[in-house]
Amino acid sequence: MHVTAIDAAPADTGAWLEQAWDPGMTVREWWRLLADARLSNPMLPEPWGRGWSRAEAAAFASEVVRRGALGPPAGIGMMLAVPTILAHGSEDVIQRYVPRILDGQHGWCQLFSEPGAGSDLAGLQTRAQRDGDEWVVNGQKLWTSGGQWADYGILIARTDPDQPKHRGLTYFAFPMRQPGVEVRPLREMTGRAMFNEVFMGDARVADADMIGDYNDGWRVANTTLMVERAGIGGANAAAPSAAIAGTVAGHLDQPAGRFAKPNPGGTGGTAVSRGKVRWLAELARERGRSDDPVVRDGLARLHSLVEITTWHMGRMKSGNAATGGEGNLAKIRNSQMLALALELGCTIVGPGATVTGPDSPTGGELQELNLFSPAPSIYGGTDQVQRNIIGERVLGLPKEPGPSKDTPFRELLKN
Structure with a gap:
């Protein structure tokens, strides 16, 4: 199907949608059209997006809803992985992962929190140990939204317990569909299971899939957390979509019109x-x-x-x-x-x-x-964590008493 390219102006998107949207095409085809037009996430900088403001992106989302079209891929990949990879990933990592998120071919989850490391995220104990060109990962993650549908996860793991707890962490693009990874749903009082717990036993991730530098994962993770908090606090600027990104849910080759959510x-x-x-x-x-x-x-x-x-x-x-x-x-x-x-x-x-x-x-x-x-x-x-951050980093208030920040992680009391 040939679709005329659109101009950079948001006002041109209505005509483009009129020509491009067909509820009979597959989700895969529609999302690829959006990605090729740089409309999957138009607030991203070029060449991935169009550098639009939130208001411009929201106007496009409203136009998508008005025409009954399917929104772009959603979830952790689009919300958190893309901004983090663009900010810290090597050119090789960016080229291998960002396009497949923008066109919905890969679904992602977030592998941060643990049973004993939620509010104190830097206290996490999931270990990644070097084995040649790979890292062997052992540990447990919790509150993993969409883990049951994810192809990849943004993983932060401890790579050097002799470093202070904020310095011995490394950030990876972690393949979820492999031996040694078990995902268990957690049923909420809403009746749904948005969250999961994830167990990793001798799972593997390539050294080439490291995002940022070795033992510099906390700095990378802070980019993810900043984007996440801003996203939670702000109105959504994307049209709704009931289709789940990635290869696991089986939505990619179904008709796009089936998943277009009415306003x-x-x-x-x-x-x-x-x-x-x-x-x-x-x-x-x-x-x-x-x-x-x-x-x-x-x-x-x-x-x-x-x-x-x-x-x-x-x-x-x-x-x-x-x-x-x-x-x-x-x-x-x-x-x-x-x-x-x-x-x-x-x-x-x-x-x-x-x-x-x-x-x-x-x-x-x-x-x-x-x-x-x-x-x-x-x-x-938690809101309490946010207030602590504001107090310490913005207002300059003293931190709570505790061990020296240079104390090696293995010498700290464990939660």
């Missing part, structure tokens, strides 16, 4: 956006609560937080961030917005907010928000 009334699911504020305002009108001063005050506060977050994320993208803690602040604000939206929704609906199922008030949407609400204050680094 869910602009509510944003469990995300708090302008659409969620409009949805809550309409819910208040429907239930006769729009004149309630408590409800009106809550709507005004939520609207203000959403707008402040939008401006905040725009400033980060423009390079005018002033403190270095913008991602941490955005992450905390996201937790605050979700808590406020939940409180407001329960106030409007009343006792019906405790009733689940499609026949419940709001069709179960508020109830799903209720069950999901504890998660954002935990994943991506």
